[in-house]
Amino acid sequence: MDIRVYRPGELTAADRAIWTAMQTQAHLQGAPQLANPFLSPEFALALGHCRRGVRIAVLREDGEAVGFFPFQRTRFGVGRAIGLGLSDAQGLVHRPGFQWDARELLRACGLAVWEFDHLVEGQKPFEVSARGAFGSPVIDVDRGYEAYLAQLRSRSPKFIRSTLAKERKLGREVGEVSYVHDERDPAVLRTLMGWKSAQYRRTGRSDRFAHPWIIRLLRQLFHTRGDSFAGMLSVLYAGGRPVAAHFGLRSERVLTCWFPAYDTDFAKYSPGLVLHLRMAEGAAAQGVDYLDLGRGEKQYKDSLKTRDLSVSEGWVMRRHPVALGHRARRAPVRALRNTVLSRPELFGPADRLLKRMGSVRAAGKNGKEK
Structure with missing residues (x-):
């Protein structure tokens, strides 16, 4: 398998057409989740105009594109799902039945770790690294x-x-x-x-x-x-x-x-x-x-x-110090957030506290404007 990484503007019209065709036909191939517009080339290109570090890995077999993996990375090799925290669907768009080696993909992309919070179903090479699954109505x-x-x-x-x-x-x-x-x-x-x-x-x-x-x-x-x-x-x-x-x-x-x-x-x-x-x-x-x-x-x-x-969150890691450091920083924060969101007896008080803080901020702002 050949994996090459491109900046958004470097993606050819032919590759974009193949990517779009994969999404258009996804419902016929038993993978309707891949048709989500957050997984489209248009979203990746738009985000690339607004944020640094957006890249697209194109996976090929026998010269033919079989998968597209949009992501964001820092110069230290920390990778995130494209639009992490903003997009509601993440993953690799691929032809039916295609499987990949997650760590081989990270290595080709120059990533020590790749974090996701809305991984769509059917991404088995990534799902094994998920820390939790959540309902998406x-x-x-x-x-x-x-x-x-x-x-x-x-x-x-x-x-x-x-x-x-x-x-x-x-x-x-x-x-x-x-x-x-x-x-x-x-x-x-x-x-x-x-x-x-x-x-x-x-x-x-x-x-x-x-x-x-x-x-x-x-x-x-x-x-x-x-x-x-x-x-x-x-x-x-x-x-x-x-x-x-x-x-x-x-x-x-x-x-x-x-x-x-x-x-x-x-x-x-x-x-x-x-x-x-x-x-x-x-x-x-x-x-x-x-x-x-x-x-x-x-x-x-x-x-x-x-x-x-069902969408998943977690991170895929290679054996790398950057990956270990990233997990050490992120894991406690995500665990605390998910615990609060999943338990009504914790979420209710937290939500009310946030609203009170919002009211105080709004009152302070109005006071200054007067």
Whole structure:
């Protein structure tokens, strides 16, 4: 097997076409998880424009490309899944039945260690090094929106009645409700990022949009359009003004739910839930198989999902001092985080503490502005 590493801009059009074809045909080959847009060449190229150290390993047999492995690395040989902490699907895109030696791949890429937190299923050479597996909820719409709605009514009749009633109330009290599945106005994208930034601060989380490179990445993906990949901005309007919005990525068969947010002035109408139902309807009309809500336990995900995928986290290591040092630093942090997230008696107090801290920060900021 021949393994060669390229910068994103060095990848040939022919290799990109093969990579895309592997994703397009993945559902026919029993590996639908490889169709996720986070595993696409477009996402790797966009991230390469915004971050240093993005590389793509192309694996060939008899001169033919059989696998594509995007990753990020530091000059010390620490490797991370591309978009670690931001992407919801990671791994190696490959032809059916292909297997590889993980440590041989790391050696060819100049990596002592490769860390992942959303490894998709079916990556056996990497999965043996996983430290844990986690549910990633999805909304199946391959049988159509009405079939999905019927499933929700059967499982959670009170939830669906309440959500649809709030949508009607929003229309009566604010103005006609409308939905745009693929909004092309960049001003609305800026509005969404403002809402999301405020949500991060309000809940005590780290504000991703405080990082200019993430803003650049979303803007670039917003303008990336193609049959097999597109940045999708979906918006719920009431009375002609946006009340909820979402930006995610779409492949031919998967829509990733990435950055949802809403105007808190309309919180009593649950515009975020209404938006997700409209997104499911729009995705079904486009021929999408499912919406990937992403790893993480949230009440709204439990209410909307039809099932869970499984994603893994961990790291693959070679015998190298850098790898040992990286594991020593990262393992305690990940273990503590996962323990808190998996135990309600710990997560509840931690979540409330973060929100109180967010409120204090917001109050302090408002005081300074006055």
